[in-house]
Amino acid sequence: MTTTNFVKKFDGKRWLAAIKLPIYSVAIAPITLGTAVAYCDTGRWLPSHFWSFIGAAVCILTWLNTSNDVFDDDTGIDVNKDSSYVKVVGNKVLVFWASNAFLLLGLAGIGAIAWWQQDWTVLGLIVLAVALGYSYQGPPFRLGYLGLGEPICLLSFGPVAVAAAYYAQTQTVSPSALVASLAVGSSTSLILFCSHFHQVADDIAAGKRSPVVRLGTQRAARLLPWIVASPFAVVAIGVVLGMFSPWTLLIVASAPVAVELVRHVNAEHARPERVSNCKFIAAKLHIQSSILLCLGFVLVQWLH
Ligand SMILES: C/C(=C\COP(=O)(O)OP(=O)(O)O)CCC[C@H](C)CCC[C@H](C)CCCC(C)C
Numbered sequence: 034m035t036t037t038n039f040v041k042k043f044d045g046k047r048w049l050a051a052i053k054l055p056i057y058s059v060a061i062a063p064i065t066l067g068t069a070v071a072y073c074d075t076g077r078w079l080p081s082h083f084w085s086f087i088g089a090a091v092c093i094l095t096w097l098n099t100s101n102d103v104f105d106d107d108t109g110i111d112v113n114k115d116s117s118y119v120k121v122v123g124n125k126v127l128v129f130w131a132s133n134a135f136l137l138l139g140l141a142g143i144g145a146i147a148w149w150q151q152d153w154t155v156l157g158l159i160v161l162a163v164a165l166g167y168s169y170q171g172p173p174f175r176l177g178y179l180g181l182g183e184p185i186c187l188l189s190f191g192p193v194a195v196a197a198a199y200y201a202q203t204q205t206v207s208p209s210a211l212v213a214s215l216a217v218g219s220s221t222s223l224i225l226f227c228s229h230f231h232q233v234a235d236d237i238a239a240g241k242r243s244p245v246v247r248l249g250t251q252r253a254a255r256l257l258p259w260i261v262a263s264p265f266a267v268v269a270i271g272v273v274l275g276m277f278s279p280w281t282l283l284i285v286a287s288a289p290v291a292v293e294l295v296r297h298v299n300a301e302h303a304r305p306e307r308v309s310n311c312k313f314i315a316a317k318l319h320i321q322s323s324i325l326l327c328l329g330f331v332l333v334q335w336l337h
């Protein structure tokens with residue numbers, strides 16, 4: 034496509050739908066949480082390491098989403114997805130190389146932190162997260178098609194990413210960071226779980242056995258409250274065990290969104306056009322609960 038044609042065909046609404054801005058919270062939250070727990074534990078933070086990590090995480094998430102659309106175009110599963118980058122840009126090869134460029138840029142940002150620390154641990158952890166992300170969607174693995182996306186998501190956006198962010202600040206890892214990571218990891222997996230409800234027909238047609246395909250929408254909707262409750266349960270356990278300050282219970286203030294999500298999915302699970310926004314309600318819950326949890330850790334130092 035020439036530049037003039039591209040400009041003529043530019044459709045801002047489809048670009049916004051392809052970019053899915055609220056989903057970027059999944060990149061920002063684990064890095065902020067790892068940094069907040071490190072600040073809570075040590076009273077210090079390194080802004081240069083934090084901001085490089087945030088920039089890199091945003092680039093890596095852009096790689097994840099653009100390459101997902103390239104790989105999904107190969108299997109034909111995105112046939113009804115108008116907001117696929119491949120369709121919006123109109124040039125699959127360009128999307129493929131742009132996605133690789135975002136990945137390189139992201140890894141370079143993490144490489145800079147490793148260089149400043151003269152220690153490759155952070156880079157190793159993020160390469161592991163990227164490999165897990167690739168295994169979800171790329172050939173020959175495509176583990177998401179087997180319904181394994183949610184545990185991969187929990188592990189990579191939870192313990193792996195939070196431990197890397199904590200390590201970027203302190204060059205060590207703490208048990209409280211690892212327990213806290215399960216809260217952000219499970220609320221990230223919740224977004225992925227919710228994203229399957231409206232895609233059941235297309236997923237079955239393409240042979241993708243997502244958890245919602247395996248369970249059916251009714252049983253998946255009944256399972257949802259347990260997944261929604263898990264970040265809250267993790268924090269309650271952390272406080273009871275004396276690993277977290279009671280300030281982290283601020284996360285409870287995000288409960289109304291949790292209730293909204295459960296009610297909406299239970300009412301609309303079988304109507305794809307009406308349930309399709311539930312992943313954005315899950316993203317709202319992720320954003321609110323993550324901000325409150327980070328605040329809970331930071332307040333420990335501020336009120337010291
Ligand atoms: C791309 C993801 C979901 C979209 O999947 P799907 O194909 O079902 O949906 P649509 O085509 O309809 O949009 C998310 C998959 C997440 C994956 C399991 C784990 C990725 C790990 C990351 C690479 C970790 C990055 C950490 C960062 C904070 C440094």
Ligand SMILES: O=C(O)C1=CC(=O)c2ccccc2C1=O
Nearest residue numbers: 056059097098186221224225228
């Ligand atoms: O497009 C999506 O549905 C998702 C994109 C994405 O990057 C992500 C990351 C982590 C959890 C879920 C999701 C999506 O659902």
